Amino acid sequence: MNEQRIPLLDLVESLGRLAAGERRQRAVAAGLQPVHVQALDYLRRCNRYSNTPQALADYLGLTKGTVSQSLQLLERKGLIARRPDDADRRVLRLALTAAGEALAGTAGELAEWPAALAALPADEADAAAATLARLLATMQRRRGGQSFGACHSCRHFRHEGGDAYRCGLTGEPLGADDSRRICREHAWPEAAAAD
Amino acid sequence: MNEQRIPLLDLVESLGRLAAGERRQRAVAAGLQPVHVQALDYLRRCNRYSNTPQALADYLGLTKGTVSQSLQLLERKGLIARRPDDADRRVLRLALTAAGEALAGTAGELAEWPAALAALPADEADAAAATLARLLATMQRRRGGQSFGACHSCRHFRHEGGDAYRCGLTGEPLGADDSRRICREHAWPEAAAAD
DNA sequence: TCAAGATGGTATCGAGACCATACCATTCAA
DNA sequence: TTGAATGGTATGGTCTCGATACCATCTTGA
Numbered sequence: 001m002n003e004q005r006i007p008l009l010d011l012v013e014s015l016g017r018l019a020a021g022e023r024r025q026r027a028v029a030a031g032l033q034p035v036h037v038q039a040l041d042y043l044r045r046c047n048r049y050s051n052t053p054q055a056l057a058d059y060l061g062l063t064k065g066t067v068s069q070s071l072q073l074l075e076r077k078g079l080i081a082r083r084p085d086d087a088d089r090r091v092l093r094l095a096l097t098a099a100g101e102a103l104a105g106t107a108g109e110l111a112e113w114p115a116a117l118a119a120l121p122a123d124e125a126d127a128a129a130a131t132l133a134r135l136l137a138t139m140q141r142r143r144g145g146q147s148f149g150a151c152h153s154c155r156h157f158r159h160e161g162g163d164a165y166r167c168g169l170t171g172e173p174l175g176a177d178d179s180r181r182i183c184r185e186h187a188w189p190e191a192a193a194a195d
Numbered sequence: 196m197n198e199q200r201i202p203l204l205d206l207v208e209s210l211g212r213l214a215a216g217e218r219r220q221r222a223v224a225a226g227l228q229p230v231h232v233q234a235l236d237y238l239r240r241c242n243r244y245s246n247t248p249q250a251l252a253d254y255l256g257l258t259k260g261t262v263s264q265s266l267q268l269l270e271r272k273g274l275i276a277r278r279p280d281d282a283d284r285r286v287l288r289l290a291l292t293a294a295g296e297a298l299a300g301t302a303g304e305l306a307e308w309p310a311a312l313a314a315l316p317a318d319e320a321d322a323a324a325a326t327l328a329r330l331l332a333t334m335q336r337r338r339g340g341q342s343f344g345a346c347h348s349c350r351h352f353r354h355e356g357g358d359a360y361r362c363g364l365t366g367e368p369l370g371a372d373d374s375r376r377i378c379r380e381h382a383w384p385e386a387a388a389a390d
Numbered sequence: 391t392c393a394a395g396a397t398g399g400t401a402t403c404g405a406g407a408c409c410a411t412a413c414c415a416t417t418c419a420a
Numbered sequence: 421t422t423g424a425a426t427g428g429t430a431t432g433g434t435c436t437c438g439a440t441a442c443c444a445t446c447t448t449g450a
Contacts, residue, residue: 009214011324011327012207012214012327015211015327016209016211017211017333019204020307033436035437037430052398052399060213061216063439064399065400066438069435071435072400081218088446090444090446091398092398092399101385116330116333116337117204119333122359124326125203127322127323128323128327129203131320132203133317136210139210139213139311153347228406230407249427249428250428257409258410259428260429261409262406262428283416283417283426283427284415284417286427286428287427
């Protein structure tokens, strides 16, 4: 028997801090702050309903004022483009430029983790991931906040056969690519967590 | 079959951010910054070799100058006491005051997590914890940084029968309480990670 | 139709974390 | 005993972040 009495939460927080530290290093090496790399990463992974300053603010847990500043900085650096929405002229639509896409790719990658993760037995890693996914879903529902999950795990997600999907909230059709993106309207199903 | 293709690292980071967010809320509710609560929590859990500004700076990954500022603030608020070491008069020994102990207790507690964690099947949580512990040990060794693990999981830890332990590095005897504290000299055993 | 509120975003200011640099005191090593 | 290493402080600057106030646009409802 081994002696790891370390509770699960402590481990998650320690690993999270470690990863955040590495991300921080890579961000400053790229001339950005960690939060800016997070923003770029979000824009790379969010869907078409979620590429606005307000959605980003909700995702990051920051005020819209703070996010507005960061976005201006990112635009000055030529990493994102901001253009008004056609339908609602209050709204800005954010998009990565080619430079932003490239930077998000390089600065978003972690150097040491893939190897360490690959060294874990696959079934063990999968089991741990399943457990953590349940925990995450529980926590997000319990806190009542937005969950920002991928589209395909959403309560409103409908499969219409083949590669055809639809969002039950907006009614719009979705492609296979859309279904893997982060959505600000995401809501976990009622009963089960991540099943 | 469920569709959680979410990789383990993403989950760890999401959960870490969620927990950090809750810690942040509780910290500001207590009139402190998150890093200050982290400092108090560290001082509550570290052993007698590790209660110095430099050790805290290493633990938090901050410069000693930054930590010096924070410690002055915490002393002004009456949450910690700083007194010079008897043997080495460069060194300051840090200790929580009664108020600091109380605040670390209340602000360090997370509200929603215990219930969510308890809702997980015990064997599943243990298995996930074991996996994450291995991952953490691997990452810390790989990055060559200090690990700040609990004394009992250290390479230098010696069990001398009953409740008698000893640190193989300093040679000093350790009680059962000591062996659960965070040590700045902590080093994982060579071969296995957390076994 | 039009006023009132809701929503998305910006401008500006202050607080404070954080780092870099320079510095002092003490201990340790040659 | 001199020089390097270590522990800590002081200071100035950068930058995040929140609060507040503000403007523009959309929505709702009487």
